[in-house]
Amino acid sequence: MTDSRFLRASAADLAEALAAGEVTSVELTQLFLDRIAAVDGAVHAFLHVDAEGALAQARAADERRAAGNPASPLDGVPVAVKDVLTTEGLPTTCGSKMLEGWIPPYDATVVTRLREAGLPILGKTNMDEFAMGSSTEHSAYGPTHNPWDLDRIPGGSGGGSAAAVAAFEAPLAIGTDTGGSIRQPGAVTGTVGVKPTYGAISRHGLVAMANSLDQVGPVTRTVLDAALLHELIGGHDPRDSTSIAEPLPSLVDAARAGAAADLRGLRVGVIKELGSDASAEAGWQPGVMARFSESLDLLVSAGAEVVEVSCPNFVHALAAYYLIMPSEASSNLAKFDAMRYGLRVVPDGDPSAEDVMRASRDAGFGDEVKRRIILGTYALSSGYYDAYYGQAQKVRTLISRDFEQAFASAEVLVSPTAPTTAFKLGEKLDDPIAMYLNDLATIPANLAGVPGISLPSGLADEDGLPAGFQILAPAMADDRLYRVGAALEALLEKKWGGPILDRAPELSGGQA
Template sequence: MTADIRRTAAELADDLASGATTSVELTQASLDRIGAVDGAVHAFLQVDAEGALAAARASDERRAAGQVASALDGVPIAVKDVLATEGLPTTCGSRILEGWVPPYDATVVAKVRAAGLPILGKTNMDEFAMGSSTEHSAYGVTHNPWDLTRIPGGSGGGSAAAVAAFEAPIALGTDTGGSIRQPGAVTGTVGVKPTYGGVSRYGLVALANSLDQVGPVTRTVLDAALLHEVIGGHDPKDSTSIDQPLPALVEAVRQGASGDLTGVRIGVVKELGGEGYQAGVLARFQESVELLTKAGAEVVEVSCPHFVHALATYYLILPAEASSNLARFDAMRYGLRVLPEGVDAPSAEDVMRATREAGFGDEVKRRIILGTYALSSGYYDAYYGQAQKVRTLISQDFARAFEQADVLVSPTAPTTAFPIGDKVDDPMAMYLNDLATIPANLSGVPGISVPSGLADEDGLPAGFQILAPALADDRVYRVGAALESLLLEQWGGPLLDRAPDLEGASA
C-alpha cells in the first residue's frame, strides 16, 4: 500500500501545491487500492479509471500553468450512485435503473468537476437510499472495512466504506434520515448533513424531497469543510436552495482545532440516549462530553420531548414522498422494461406491473405500499397530516433547545456495526438505527458525526453527533474540529490507523 492513500485530502492538497506529488499519481494510487481491496469491500458499483485519470491530467496541466481551480484541485473523489453523472451509469442501487446513463450532471457533481476533483467512480447504496445497512442494493452487499462480516451503515455505506478503506480520500453522500452520519459512525469516518437547502439537490434522484440532503464523507473534519465549501451555495435549478452565502466553514474548523471552546454551550439531548443504546457507544459519548467540558464548553441537559415520535413521523412522511417520487419509474420512458409472460398483447399497465415487480426490491415495495396507504383517501389526515403536525412539534423542540445551547449532542447511532444479515428481515430493528439522526432531517438543521472511539464490547467505531440551528453549519464544524483534535491527542493518531489491513482480504 502506498503512503499517499492514507493522507487526508487537506494533506494531499498541500502535497500537490508543493509539487511533492501529482494528481495523476494520487488518482492512480486510489485506483490501485480499489483494485486491491474492493473485491472484499464492494464499495464501488462503477469505477471510471479512464475518466478519472483524464481529469487528473487536466488538473496537473492547470497547476503547471498556475491556474488552480480550487483548494482540492487534483484530489480524487467517489460519488454515491444516487447523484446523476453525465456519461457514467446512475442506478441508485436498483435493478430498475440498471445501465441508465444520465445526459447531465447533478449540480454538486458539476461543482466537483469544475473544482478539478477527479471522479473515481460511483459507490454502492441501499436501493433508492432505503436502508441503514447497504444490504438492500440490487448489486450486492457492501462490507465494513473494520470487520468484513459487518455492515458499513446505510444507505450510503459504499461512500463511507470507500473512505474508511482508503480507496478514496473523500466522497459525496446523501442524508435523508442519517444516511451520511450513521455510516460515518460505524466506519470511523466523518459525515456531514448540511442545512437543508444549503447544498443543491438538483440531479439527486429523490427519495423524499423534503428530507434529502447532499453532504461530505471524509476522514477528518477539515476535509469535510473543504468539500462542503466546494459543493455548497445557492443553485437556481433547485427551488429549495437557500439564496445566501455559506458560513466560513474552514475558518470554523481552524478555530475549533485550537481546542478552546470557552463560552460554547453544549446541550446533551435527554431523549437521545439510555435504553436501547449500546453500553460502549454511551461510554465513548460520555468521555467525549467530558473532553469538551475540559476544553471550556458549558454542558447542559436539554429535553426535546417530541423526539420520541420522530421515528414514527419519519416513516409516514418518507414513504409518502417516496411512493410519489417512484411513480415515475413506469417502464415507458427510461430504465428497465419487462414484458409480462403469457400475455400476447400486453397493455401499458401490464408492462408497468411486470417491470415494477421485477425492478424494485422488497424494501422499496414495502415503503411504496406504506406511503400509498398513508396518502390514500380517508387516511391522509389520520396519518400523513398528523405526521406533519408532529414534525412541526419536533422543529419547535429544536428551537427551544437552541435557546439553551449553541449545539446539541448525542451518540450518532445506538450501536456499532451489526453483522450482515442480522436485521435485514426485521424492518423495525433496521429502522431503529436512525433513531438519533432522523430529527435533524425532519427539521432541516445541520449535523456532523465525528468518530468518538472504539466500543469496548467489539472494538468497532462509535460516533458522536453534533447538531446546530439551520444555517449555523459553522458551529458543527467548530465543535467537531475541537473534539477531533482532543481525541487525536488522546489516541496518539487517527482512529482509522487501527483498522485492519485489507490487502489480500476476501469478503
C-alpha cells in the same frame, strides 16, 4: 511521504503535497485506482469505477497546477460519488435494477461543482436501493462490507461512500442523508459525515427519495476535509427550488479555529431523550454510551459548559419519519412506470400498459422499496391522509419547535450518532423495525432541516468497532459543527494517540 502514507493522508494534506509538487494528481489518482482494484472485491464500495475518466481529469488538474492556476484548493484530489447523483456519461443506477445501465445526459449540480473544482471522480459508490435502508444490504448489486470487519454492515444507505473512505479507496466521497444516511455510516465506519442545512447544497440532479428530507453532504476522514468539500459543493443553485439564496458561513475557517480546542463560553446541550436517558435496556450499546460520555468530558476540558436539554417530541420522530418519507418516496417512484425510461418487462401474450408496468415494477424494485411504496401509498390514500400523513407533519412541526427551544439554551446539541456499532450482515434483514431504529438519533435533524455532523468518538469496548458522536446546530449555522467537531477531533486524537481510523485493520489482496 511514501505511497502508503498518501493513501492514508487527509485530503488537506494531499492538497498541500500537490501544491508543493511532491506528487501529481495522476500519481494520486492511479494510487487510489490501484487500491480499489486490490481491495474492493472484498469491500464492494463501488458500483462503477471510471479509471479512464478519472485519469483524464487528473491530467487536466496537473496542467492547471503547472500553470500556477489551480481551480480550487482541492484541485487534483480524487473523490467518489454516491450512485444517487446523476453523472453525465457514467451510469447512475441508485442501487436498483430499475435503472440498470442508465447513463444520464447531465450532471447533478454537485457533480458539476466537483468537476469545476478539479476533483477527479473515481466512480460511483454502492447504496441501498433508491437510498432506502440503514445497512447497504438492500442494493440490487449486493451489499457493501464494513472495512473494520467484512462480516458487518457499513451503515446505510450511503455505506458505499463511507466504506470507500474507511478502506482508503478514496480520500473524499459524496453521500446523501435523508434520515441519517451520511452520519450513521460515518459512525459505524469511523469516518466523518456531515448533513448540511437543508437547502444549503443543491439537490438538482439528485434522484429524490423524499424531497423534503434528502440532503447532499461530504464523507471524509477529518473534520477539516469535510469543511473543504462542503464549501466546494455548497451555495445557492437557481435550478433547485429548495436552494437557500444565502452564502455559506466560512466553514474552513471554523474548522481551523476549532482545531485549537478552545471552547470557552460554548454551551453544549445534551439531548435528554438521546443521551442521559439512554440505556442498554432501550437498545443503546454500553460501549457507545461510554465513548459519548468521555467525549463530553473532553469538551468540558476545552472550556465548554454542558447542560441537559429536553426535546420531548423526539420520541415520535421515528414514527413521523416512516410516514412522511414513504409517502414522498411512493410519489417520487411513480415515474418508474416502464413507459419512458428504466427497466421494461413485457409479459407473454398481449399485455396491456398496466400489465407491463406491473411486471416491470415487480422485477425492478426490491423488497424494501416495495415495502415503502406500499406504506406511503396507504398513508396518502383517501380516508387515511389526515390520520397518518397529516398527523406526521404536525409532529414534524413539534420537533422543529423542540429544536428552537433547545437552541435557546445551547449553541449546539449533542448525542451518540447511532445506538450501536455495526451489526452483522443479515442480522436485521428480517426485522425492518429493528433496522429502522438505527436512525433513531439522526432522523430529527432531517425532519427539522438543521445541520449535523458525526465524527468517530473511539472504539467500543465490546467489539473494538467505531462509535460516533453527533453534533447538531441551528439552520445555516453549519460553521458551529466544524468548530466544535474539529475541537473534539483534536482532543480525541490526543487521547487515542492519533486518528481513530488509523486503527482500522489493513485490507490486503481483498482480505481483512
